[in-house]
Amino acid sequence: xxxxxxxxxxxxxxxxxxxxxxxxxxxxxxxxxxxxxxxxxxxxxxxxxxxxxxxxxxxxxxxxxxxxxxxxxxxxxxxxxxxxxxxxxxxxxxxxxxxxxxxxxxxxxxxxxxxxxxxxxxxxxxxxxxxxxxxxxxxxxxxxxxxxxxxxxxxxxxxxxxxxxxxxxxxxxxxxxxxxxxxxxxxxxxxxxxxxxxxxxxxxxxxxxxxxxxxxxxxxxxxxxxxxxxxxxxxxxxxxxxxxxxxxxxxxxxxxxxxxxxxxxxxxxxxxxxxxxxxxxxxxxxxxxxxxxx
Numbered sequence: 249x250x251x252x253x254x255x256x257x258x259x260x261x262x263x264x265x266x267x268x269x270x271x272x273x274x275x276x277x278x279x280x281x282x283x284x285x286x287x288x289x290x291x292x293x294x295x296x297x298x299x300x301x302x303x304x305x306x307x308x309x310x311x312x313x314x315x316x317x318x319x320x321x322x323x324x325x326x327x328x329x330x331x332x333x334x335x336x337x338x339x340x341x342x343x344x345x346x347x348x349x350x351x352x353x354x355x356x357x358x359x360x361x362x363x364x365x366x367x368x369x370x371x372x373x374x375x376x377x378x379x380x381x382x383x384x385x386x387x388x389x390x391x392x393x394x395x396x397x398x399x400x401x402x403x404x405x406x407x408x409x410x411x412x413x414x415x416x417x418x419x420x421x422x423x424x425x426x427x428x429x430x431x432x433x434x435x436x437x438x439x440x441x442x443x444x445x446x447x448x449x450x451x452x453x454x455x456x457x458x459x460x461x462x463x464x465x466x467x468x469x470x471x472x473x474x475x476x477x478x479x480x481x482x483x484x485x486x487x488x489x490x491x492x493x494x495x496x497x498x499x500x501x502x503x504x505x506x507x508x509x510x511x512x513x514x515x516x517x518x519x520x521x522x523x524x525x526x527x528x529x530x531x532x533x534x535x536x537x538x539x540x541x542x
Contacts, residue, residue, distance in 0.1 A: 268305065268313060275320035282328035289329065293367055293398075294321040295337040299351045308354045315360035322361065334363030336389070338398050341372045341381040343409065348381070352388045362390055365439070369399040370432060371457075375411070377424045379435060386437045394439030397432060400425070401444045401457025402469055416532050418457075419468035426476040433476075443473060465504055465511065468533040490535065492516075492526055500537055 265273035282292075298305040298314050305314050314337055325332060337355070339348060366389045373381040386395060402421035403411045413421075425441070426433045433441060444457060459470035466474075474485035488505035495501035495513075498520030503510035516537065525538040 268310075271313075271316040271320040274317050275324055278321055278324045279328065282324050286329035286332070289332060291333045291335055291365070292321070292325055292329065293335040293338060294318055297340040297369060298337050299348070300340045308350070311351050311354035311360070312358040315355050315358035318360045322363075333365070335365040335367045335396060335398070336362040338367035338369055339385065340369040341385075343372050345372065345376070345381070348385055349388060352385070356388075362393055364393065365396045366390075366393050366437075368395050368397050370397050371400055371403070374400055374421050374425050374432070375403050377421060377428075379430050379432065382432060382435055382438070386435070391437075393437075395435070395437045396440040396442075397438060398440075398442050399444040400432075400441060404456035404458060406456070415467045415469065419472050419533070422459075422469040422472045426473065471533050492523065492535075492537075494522075498522065 265277075269277070278294075294317055295305070295314060298310060300306075305311070318337070322334065325334060337360070339352065342348065366385065368382070368385055370382055373379065382395070389395070402418040402425070403409075403413050404415075404418055405412055422443075424431050428434070432438050443459060458467065459473060460466050471482065471485055475482040478484050490505050491503040491510055493501050493503075495515065499518055500516040500521050500523060501513050502516045503513050505511070521537060522539055523537040524540045526535045527538060528534060529536045529538070
């Protein structure tokens with residue numbers, strides 16, 4: 249549960265329950281959720297990206313308030329779901345590559361805990377294909393606890409950060425994350441990675457780190473993820489045969505497969521193109537049209 253965009257009247261107390269509620273108001277709101285969902289939740293977490301920029305609980309003062317939230321959070325779990333496990337606040341790595349040590353150390357010094365797992369979002373480490381931020385978090389947290397990367401993606405389009413990664417560049421980052429010896433999946437502390445699957449959008453201002461396109465068709469990054477999840481066997485990941493046919497005036501038309509049927513005819517070339525073969529010649533996992541000239 250995040251309070252960072254809540255109005256000032258949250259919890260019925262306009263003074264204490266706004267964007268940074270007191271621990272009492274925080275506990276009251278979390279208790280509502282705990283009572284409702286205790287029967288279906290296995291692992292609870294207290295905060296989403298509290299350290300991110302200047303949004304929710306930044307700086308040393310934010311870390312201290314987060315520690316008080318942790319105390320309220322564990323009290324709610326004891327009351328409403330004592331058999332459940334807990335994950336720490338889900339810390340986010342920094343876009344500027346800066347250290348998490350001041351924030352995490354302030355949180356610990358104020359009595360903040362970590363529960364059964366350390367929560368982490370490793371977006372910028374994946375963008376840089378660097379394990380250094382994860383190594384730092386591992387050094388700052390109890391060594392016996394697994395790190396769960398509960399949110400991560402290979403950036404696609406993020407204009408506010410001047411990022412415009414192609415499908416192929418995203419697949420390279422996913423492959424590094426999962427398969428490289430220095431990637432996150434091979435980190436001795438990382439126990440789980442959950443890909444944050446955001447679909448592509450026509451609006452360039454909407455953040456995009458998706459495994460699929462907006463129409464549901466998979467990107468190369470999806471194939472990389474799927475193959476890794478099946479022990480490197482890529483054959484189980486293909487979605488079915490696509491149809492390629494000459495359209496009006498000789499232009500090529502394709503019908504992409506969803507695995508259950510064709511998604512509909514789409515223009516591939518705008519001019520006559522007499523394809524002799526269809527094959528992947530660029531290595532991006534997609535078919536290319538090959539024509540033989542005179």
